[in-house]
Amino acid sequence: MPHLPDDDAWLLERRRAIGDRIRVTRLRQNMTQEALHLSAGLSRATLQGIEAGTRDARISSLIKIARVLGVHVTDLLRGY
Template identity: 40%
Template structure:
């Protein structure tokens, strides 16, 4: 069970992953809405992930990596 609140390092890593998703998305010239359409995820979900305000699951990250045509490891490195 995760501790509540989460350790700072988890929040930091979450934000780093969101920053990478945003960077690749903008590099591919995709809006959050378009990425949502490509993944089947809501635009709000994409926004929350990029902002690092909410956790995500590996399924969402796999869908995003596939839609961005980038290895998952690139997003979470």
């Protein structure tokens, strides 16, 4: 079995990468955080935390975000 990193830095790095993909996709569409959080039905604090990588994103939140952005949820998880 492969050795997995046991520190929080690994997880934080991945959460930040997902948040960066959300932010880049949102900005490419000239969409504000306000418009995205309202359209996705999320609180502004939740969206800010997801984009910053400081908050764990529920799969349902990622699906909602992806739907509003017009991308597949896997694009947010693995990039384009």
